[in-house]
Amino acid sequence: MCEVICIANQKGGVGKTTTAVNLAASLAVEEKRVLLIDADPQANATTSLGFHRNSIEFNIYHVLIGTKKLSQIIQKTAIPTLHLAPSNIGLVGIEKEFYNHKRNGRELILKKKIEDILDLYDYVIIDSPPALGPLTINALSASNSVIIPIQCEFFALEGLAQLLNTIKILRKEINPDLEIKGLLPTMYSVQNNLSRQVYADLVQHFDGQLIKEVTSKTTIAIPRNIKLAESPSFGKPVILYDVRSQGNMAYQNLARAILKRA
Numbered sequence: 001m002c003e004v005i006c007i008a009n010q011k012g013g014v015g016k017t018t019t020a021v022n023l024a025a026s027l028a029v030e031e032k033r034v035l036l037i038d039a040d041p042q043a044n045a046t047t048s049l050g051f052h053r054n055s056i057e058f059n060i061y062h063v064l065i066g067t068k069k070l071s072q073i074i075q076k077t078a079i080p081t082l083h084l085a086p087s088n089i090g091l092v093g094i095e096k097e098f099y100n101h102k103r104n105g106r107e108l109i110l111k112k113k114i115e116d117i118l119d120l121y122d123y124v125i126i127d128s129p130p131a132l133g134p135l136t137i138n139a140l141s142a143s144n145s146v147i148i149p150i151q152c153e154f155f156a157l158e159g160l161a162q163l164l165n166t167i168k169i170l171r172k173e174i175n176p177d178l179e180i181k182g183l184l185p186t187m188y189s190v191q192n193n194l195s196r197q198v199y200a201d202l203v204q205h206f207d208g209q210l211i212k213e214v215t216s217k218t219t220i221a222i223p224r225n226i227k228l229a230e231s232p233s234f235g236k237p238v239i240l241y242d243v244r245s246q247g248n249m250a251y252q253n254l255a256r257a258i259l260k261r262a
């Protein structure tokens with residue numbers, strides 16, 4: 001059974017793409033067959049894996065408008081079991097296309113496209129844009145679960161209530177089985193008072209919703225780590241850039257928690 005996991009938070013720059021790319025890579029290294037779908041017109045997940053936005057002829061936009069099948073745009077990556085469905089800035093045009101689509105089912109376009117390839121993968125990870133617009137709604141509607149990265153900074157929880165409310169409505173109207181896999185504190189820095197405070201607030205108010213390691217039950221938080229910030233510019237997930245880095249170890253822990261492995 002393939003599990004589809006969306007990485008979502010309408011707040012910008014909180015670590016969605018970093019999480020999508022590195023979780024996907026870590027699951028693939030655990031010998032799972034993984035498809036990373038870049039559903040953001042910024043195409044940061046695409047570039048993070050070493051692809052030049054404009055050198056790929058077909059991307060997720062062509063799938064969503066129906067001129068290509070998802071299987072026809074898939075790219076292989078340096079990790080044999082990790083595939084990418086790339087994006088491109090042209091994806092901004094999709095909002096107009098979606099509105100031309102009949103009201104009923106507009107939110108389910110991506111889900112329908114993913115159905116064709118479910119047998120080929122163990123996990124599909126979807127990176128979504130920083131907005132609660134039609135692309136994120138399509139991503140959430142296509143998913144079994146969602147991971148919400150929360151940056152350990154001031155204003156961390158801004159917008160969270162709105163996102164949780166959107167998920168509640170989606171569950172009621174479109175995707176009853178959508179599970180919140182968890183909130184994921186990102187860019188956590190022990191040395192920084194504010195970061196520690198935000199993390200403590202998260203633990204106090206949302207402990208039940210934080211992702212835990214399987215045996216130790218320790219909350220998983222992604223540290224602020226320079227290797228995570230550098231690796232996209234080398235077109236590599238951090239596991240291929242610096243396997244020993246704290247950032248890599250945190251994402252490998254996250255992957256094991258998803259796999260429910262110790």
Ligand SMILES: Nc1ncnc2c1ncn2[C@@H]1O[C@H](COP(=O)(O)OP(=O)(O)OP(=O)(O)O)[C@@H](O)[C@H]1O
Pocket residue numbers: 011012013014015016017018019040042044128129130186187188222223224225226228229230232247
């Ligand atoms: N744990 C981390 N340590 C250090 N830098 C990080 C970490 N996570 C993300 N970054 C950096 O922070 C910036 C924002 O991260 P990222 O692109 O993953 O966020 P995003 O939520 O996808 O942004 P957007 O909303 O624009 O799509 C990037 O430059 C990224 O390299």
Ligand SMILES: [Mg+2]
Pocket residue numbers: 016017018040042044127128129
């Ligand atoms: Mg992003």
